Amino acid sequence: MQLEIKHLSKTYGELKALEDVNFCLQKGISGLLGVNGAGKSTLIGIMTTNIRADQGEILLDGKNIETLGRDYRKRIGYVPQEQIYYPNMTVFDFLMYTGVLKDLPSKERKKEVEAVLERLELNDVKDRKVGTFSGGMIRKTILAQALIGDPQILILDEPTAGLDPHERVRLKKLLKEL
Numbered sequence: 001m002q003l004e005i006k007h008l009s010k011t012y013g014e015l016k017a018l019e020d021v022n023f024c025l026q027k028g029i030s031g032l033l034g035v036n037g038a039g040k041s042t043l044i045g046i047m048t049t050n051i052r053a054d055q056g057e058i059l060l061d062g063k064n065i066e067t068l069g070r071d072y073r074k075r076i077g078y079v080p081q082e083q084i085y086y087p088n089m090t091v092f093d094f095l096m097y098t099g100v101l102k103d104l105p106s107k108e109r110k111k112e113v114e115a116v117l118e119r120l121e122l123n124d125v126k127d128r129k130v131g132t133f134s135g136g137m138i139r140k141t142i143l144a145q146a147l148i149g150d151p152q153i154l155i156l157d158e159p160t161a162g163l164d165p166h167e168r169v170r171l172k173k174l175l176k177e178l
Contacts, residue, residue: 001027001061001152003047008056010042017042021056029175041081044157048078060153074102077146081157083138087131091122091141094130095148102149112148119174120144135162143171147178154178 008021017039034040045051047058049065049072058065065072086094095116099109117123120140125133130141139162146154154175160168 002059003153004059004062005043005047006057006059008043008046008058009054010039010046010051011054018046018053041157044155048076048155049073070103074149075151076153076155077149077151079139079142079146079154079156079159081161083135083142085130085138085142085145088129090127090129091144092117092126094141095145098145098148104149112150116144116147119147136164136167139163140167 003025005021005023005025008018009016010018021039021043032040032043042051046053047065060068060072060075086097089097092113095113096109099112104112117126120143122140122144125137130138133141139159143156143159146156156175159175160171163171
């Protein structure tokens with residue numbers, strides 16, 4: 001698996017958020033570090049197809065992700081910096097809904113959700129509404145939805161924000177395992 005970013009540029013009016021960005025990601029863990037306003041979230045937005053670049057392209061194994069469309073999006077798991085969830089859904093329903101969005105067949109979907117609940121130790125709260133959780137538990141639920149469908153690529157924007165020290169260590173261990 002190779003994700004290649006080639007000559008990526010993005011502007012917002014006069015502001016150059018990204019200018020001729022080039023790099024290649026191989027299988028493994030990579031990090032993106034920079035000061036506030038450096039364009040990290042813009043780059044992630046383009047990598048997840050939520051933002052369109054002005055110039056350049058992203059290739060997954062030599063194929064443009066724009067051309068791959070839905071097939072590309074099904075291969076990624078995404079944890080956004082801004083926590084997006086449905087507060088009136090239970091954890092189980094939220095994860096099942098994510099499985100629907102990723103086109104998982106219903107038999108496979110339930111099995112996948114149960115495996116992710118187990119892996120992230122969310123079984124005890126699977127019937128609770130997400131909106132009743134603390135920030136850290138919401139973050140954990142958002143991570144769980146990113147793992148649905150066993151994605152080849154995980155894109156995490158500020159993944160440890162809101163997690164207590166114990167959960168940060170657990171998350172780092174989980175990412176190494178993945």
